[in-house]
Amino acid sequence: MNLLLARPSEIKASDLLCLNGPRRDHLVDILHLDAGSSIRIGFPDGPQGVGIVESVGKEVHIRHDLDAAMSPETPPSMIHVILALPRPKVLGRVLGHLAALGVQSITLVRSWHVEKSYFQTDLLDPLRSREILLNGLEQAKATRVPILRVFPLFRPYVEDHLGCLIGPGVRLVAHPVDSQSLTKVPIGPRETVTVAIGPERGWTSFECGLLAEQGFEAVSLGARILRVETALTVAVAQVQLLQRLAASQA
Numbered sequence: 743m744n745l746l747l748a749r750p751s752e753i754k755a756s757d758l759l760c761l762n763g764p765r766r767d768h769l770v771d772i773l774h775l776d777a778g779s780s781i782r783i784g785f786p787d788g789p790q791g792v793g794i795v796e797s798v799g800k801e802v803h804i805r806h807d808l809d810a811a812m813s814p815e816t817p818p819s820m821i822h823v824i825l826a827l828p829r830p831k832v833l834g835r836v837l838g839h840l841a842a843l844g845v846q847s848i849t850l851v852r853s854w855h856v857e858k859s860y861f862q863t864d865l866l867d868p869l870r871s872r873e874i875l876l877n878g879l880e881q882a883k884a885t886r887v888p889i890l891r892v893f894p895l896f897r898p899y900v901e902d903h904l905g906c907l908i909g910p911g912v913r914l915v916a917h918p919v920d921s922q923s924l925t926k927v928p929i930g931p932r933e934t935v936t937v938a939i940g941p942e943r944g945w946t947s948f949e950c951g952l953l954a955e956q957g958f959e960a961v962s963l964g965a966r967i968l969r970v971e972t973a974l975t976v977a978v979a980q981v982q983l984l985q986r987l988a989a990s991q992a
Contacts, residue, residue, distance in 0.1 A: 743768060744883040745790060746783045747876050748810070759783065759793065759804040766802045769795075775802065784885040785810040786876060814886045819846040821981055822908050824938040826853040826945070827892075828970045830863035834874055836971050837865075840888060841878030843978045847889040849907070851896050855943040861894050900952045908936050915953045916977060917945060917960040924961040924980050931989035937977045942970055 746759075746769075754760045761769060769775045775795050783806055784790030793806035823840060827833065827850045840848050852861065864870055875887055891907065893899035911934030914924065929935060938945075938953055945953070950960065963976045 743880050745880050746781055747880050748785050757806055760801045762801045769802050786887050788812055788885055790885050819844045820934045821845045822847045822936040824849045826941040827856050827860050830865055832970055833865050837874045838878035841875040842882035845888050849891045851893045851899050853896050853941055853949055854946045855941040866892055900956055904956055911935055913958040914961045915958040916963055917950055918962045921960040921962040924963055929984040931985050935981050939973055
């Protein structure tokens with residue numbers, strides 16, 4: 743934990759946090775905090791700063807002077823991810839990774855190669871998925887929470903919702919067959935980029951066609967066939983690198 747993000751139940755006063763249970767144990771047993779220790783704290787979609795441990799017992803009390811209503815210090819990310827819903831045991835890792843990488847939104851959809859039963863996972867419960875996102879942010883020392891959307895039907899999402907939810911910008915679909923390298927795509931430093939990543943068996947030709955009609959350009963992430971969580975990390979990292987290079991050359 744590189745940043746302590748306050749949960750609503752932990753906010754006891756405008757300047758006081760009280761942690762118990764496993765989160766209290768992590769602070770005491772893993773981070774070895776004691777009265778007088780300082781820790782980096784923040785509020786989801788709010789500011790971050792330093793808190794001072796006031797007391798340690800069954801609860802850890804942390805005093806701070808942050809205004810939770812303030813905006814995050816960092817500007818919003820310009821990267822959106824559309825992801826064919828992976829297996830539940832992969833989904834938890836993926837959500838945490840994407841939050842840590844700093845994407846603006848995550849849209850989970852069902853493609854032809856996604857089992858319908860995947861949508862029954864409790865990881866899609868709003869409270870459970872938000873906790874996973876917050877854990878990813880705590881690792882990355884960030885506060886801005888990605889928007890998470892779930893669409894169990896692919897075609898209605900692409901044809902009826904994608905445009906208004908994502909907006910204009912560069913649109914890319916990872917498809918390794920006869921596609922140009924993502925690194926060859928011109929991307930501006932502050933340009934909105936949407937990346938669509940399919941299931942491990944890939945998008946169908948019909949799905950690729952629907953995405954192409956919405957302006958998606960097929961790109962390759964390299965010669966190797968990657969697992970979903972690896973492909974996501976590679977794609978987002980490459981887009982962020984291209985944005986930084988464009989900014990340095992502006």
